Amino acid sequence: MAVSAAADRPILDPARARPFPEAALPVLRDPQLRKNVAHAIDVIQGKRARLVAEKADWQALRASASRIKDVALQNLGAYLEEFEARCTAAGGVVHWAADASEARRIILDVLRAEKATEVIKIKTMTSAEIELNPFLEAAGIRAHETDLAEIILQLGEGEPSHIVVPALHVNRSQVREIFARRMGIEDLPDDPEALTAAARRVLRAKFLSVPTAISGANFLIAETGSVVVVESEGNGRMCLTLPRTLITLAGIEKVLPRFRDLEVMLQVLARSATGERMNPYTSLWTGVTAGDGPERFHVVLLDNGRSGILARERERQTLRCIRCAACMNACPVYRQTGGHAYGSVYPGPIGAILTPQLQGLRHAQSLPYASSLCGACYEVCPVKINIPEVLIDLRAQVTDQERQRARRFFDPLYLGLRVAHLVFARAWLFHAAQCLGRVGLRPFTRKDGWIHALPGVGAKWTETRDLRGLPQQTFHAWWAERAKGAK
Amino acid sequence: MNGGASSREQILERIQRATPGAAASAAALAEDYGALPRAYVRAGRLDADACVELMVHRLREYDAEVVECAAEELPGTIAAQLAASGRRSFVAPPGVPAEWLAAGFDWRIDHGLTAAEIEAAEGVVTAAFCGVADSGTIVLHHSASEGRRVLTLLPDWHLCILRASQVVETLPEYFGRAAGNQGSGDEKAGTRDLGTEGLGNCGHETGRLPRLVTWISGPSATADIEMTRIKGVHGPRFLHVIVVKDRKLGTQGPATQGLSVQ
Incomplete structure (x- = not known):
């Protein structure tokens, strides 16, 4: 099976990935993969369309969501300092990481202080962005992914192709094969129910025994110093409550001014992401609480190129993103190529603008062109990121950059x-x-x-x-x- | 942490340079924030009956089992639910009323149970802080009657007691209640005594934001394999809800429904 062959493993490091048109070829030639991607996207798109249509105030919610993020970004320094103060007062420890390597080092230092040999993880694209797992592995700490899709990818040695449903390119018989081989279960049927139950059994033991966990964050609340994680399976709740020590890695753009801003964000996020009125579980916690959950809590605030995006007037809207993936589900290009072609953990239209910017336009210069500029992404975006506008602006920057090179x-x-x-x-x-x-x-x-x-x-x-x-x-x-x- | 301070200054300085339009003072920031558009629906439009009906409907859409009962029928209804579950061993948070702990079952009250002890239980019974009808969401603030977070996580079966007066129609109405900017509606309806005596008090302090919140919308689920929705990955596979009609339904118009805050 292709998923296990190392040579075929897609490269999601923008510095090493091939240009988009080349990287897209293997998928375009793989009818099974295209079928898997198209099926998943059709299902989510249909559900999303139904639930957005029932919301008469959808446009008003979008307008508020985008403006809330704008105010948060406009005053990012003040809100981050407020978050830091409140979180610290509530017993959390706040760290600041200027780049990926500093974030990795901070996390490793905390894990070493805990004498951790393994760690359980909630799905976090930010940790994939800083390539945390291979780094921890090299340092002798085994990271166990606990989200079902992430387990499929970790055991199958695959790479995420979507930010909400990372294994959407893998079908049930492929999952069965991976689980049977890696979990050593001989007679495993290929119905999703049995496969999910297998994952539940294997992970339960980990949840109850591993004392350290790593999470991402959907939102940070400046007003209260709280962190919010949105999920479906309950693996998040396990990681957030059972371990002794919790480390949360969050991009600096995740901060919201106030608790009540969630009344907007939680209404738009699940509808856009999975086509549900609300996702099964959303958790909010504030520092540490005696008798309930971890005794020690660390937050790592990651810049890694984000302040550079903040500085550019037209591109700043990129940072409004709440990672719902509606743009990739709506994108005619993504539908054909799947996520791996984007050569980044952030695929699709948002990846096409986010990745090159996080790379300071040193890599991934082909991504701003990976779009027909049809505008479907802008239309579905719950925080109204005008992705085509940013794409065009980035194309101009790429061109300017190329023109300055003599050989051009x-x-x-x-x-x-x-x-x-x-x-x-x-x-x-x-x-x-x-x-x-x-x-x-x-x-x-x-x-x-x-x-x-x-x-x-x-x-x-x-x-x-x-x-x-x-x-x-x-x-x-x-x-x-x-x-x-x-x- | 080593090097942390310098990175902190460096990042904040970069942000400051990147945002020349940032508010110069706390007052200016509050003004910026106050000017945000909020044209979305905040106050619900349904009357109390319809609101509870919608809540029940949404919960059932999530495959949750829902029964309704009058306040005085609650202990009997709980006992019937427990019996029908075919389970024997249950855990409960320390703040639930004694009459919820039906006879004939093994009860362990969570005065600091270990994870293994909670894991060993077949089910859990708790109160809730609020129900949001629009999305069928049950909100826990993890007070003494709602239990620690882990208590409603490890057992495979969760029975949640929700009072009709705790049900709001929209998510913004929940946020209004959580911020304590308005009464829960109970006082106006005069049902507060009834609510606290037999149904457990959520123990929430008004005017203070919750430290821990869990929003639960149906049983744990995944659609990671071919977008097929599977119930119960890690959280409880079975969510049962008893909606207690603690206020006289049909007599309250939207005026006594929770209005949203400004």
Whole structure:
């Protein structure tokens, strides 16, 4: 099976991943994978559409959600300091990590102080962003994922392809194969119920015995210093209540000003993410509480490129993201390519804008082009991130960056664009070019007025679609003739 | 932590440079926040009966078992639910009324039970802080009658007692109650005594935000394998709810429903 072959393992490190068009090819050639992705997306999309339609105030909720995030981002420094003060007062320890390596080191230091040899984890894309698991593994600490999808990927040595349903590209018989092999269960049927029960049995023992846990955060509440985790399975509640020590890793953009802001966020998140009115479990906790839950609680606030995004006026909206994945479910490109092609733990339209920015545009420059700019992502986004607008702006930045590289001067594309600039800026040159084009294209234009095949570079167009032949008269010429005739 | 202080200053400085438009004072910040648009629905439109009906309907959509009863029928209804479950050993938080602990079953009260002891129980019985009809959500603030978080997590069967007066229609109405900015509605209806004497007090202090909250919408579930919804991954597989009609239904208009806060 492809999932286990290391050579085929998708690369989600933007620094090493191949450009999007290349990385997308294996999926486009794998009908099973495309079927799995399309099925999952159709189910979520249908549920989401039904539940959003029943909400008469959906647009008002979106407007509030996006503005709440805007105010939080606009005043991020003040709200983070407030969160830190409240969380500390409630018995939590707040750490600040400027980048991924610092976050990893802080977490390792805490785990070493706890003498931990293993740790249980709630699904957190932020930990995948900082590549925490392989780092802990190298330091001799075994990280056990506890979300069902994450277990499938961890045991199957696969990579997440979606931020809410990370294993949506794996079907039931593939899951059966992974579980049977890695859990050593011989006669495991392939119905999801039996597979889920198998995971429940295996994990229960871990929950009750491993004394340290790592979580992400959906929201941080400045007003109270609380952390909120949204989940479905209950593995989150297990990790948040049973261990002695809990470490939460959260991007600095997760902070909300006040407790009551959740009345908006919780209404839009589950509907957008899984097409439910509410997800089964949402947990909020504040520091440590005697007799209930962990005795020690650490929060690691991660920057890792986020303050750079904050500084750019048009791109700042990227940080509103609440990781619901509605954009990838709606995206016609994602539907065809699945998530691995994006070469990042954040795939889909939000990944196409978030990943290159988190990388300071040093990597993942092909991602802003991984879109048809149809705008479906913007329409479904519960916090109204205008993803096409950011994509276009990033394309401009990528282009500016490329233009500054000397070797780009003789690149055919840039050469062509410079010539075009020259021609379009001068009417006489433009008219001459039109004449030349008419004459030049005539041999390729068929009787039906269409060009079906072009040689050379032109074939890139005609391989996949026809081109209408140039009309024998320009509008200008026609207009001039008509005026003459009227006289 | 080592190096933490410098990174803290560095990150805050970067943020400060990135946000020249940040509010200059706490008052200005409060003003920014106060100007946020909130045109969404906050106060529910259903009357009390319809609101409870919706709550029950939503819970059943989540495959939760729901029964309704009058306040005086509660102990009997609990006993019947326990018997029908086919289970014998139960845990309960220390704050639940004694009459909830039906005779003929093994009860362990959570005065600091270990996780293994709770795990060994077949079911748990608790009160709740609030019910949100719109999404069929039960909210726990983990007071003495709602139990520690782990208590409603490890047993496979959860029986939750919800008073009709605790049911609000919208999520914003819950947040209004949680912030203690308004009465729970009970005082107006004059049913507070009834509520506290036989039904357990949620023990919530008004004007203070909760330290621990769990929002529960149906039994634990996953759809990670081919988007097929499977009940009960790690949390309780079975959620039973008894809705106690503790206020005279049909006599209250929307006016006595919890209004949202401003």
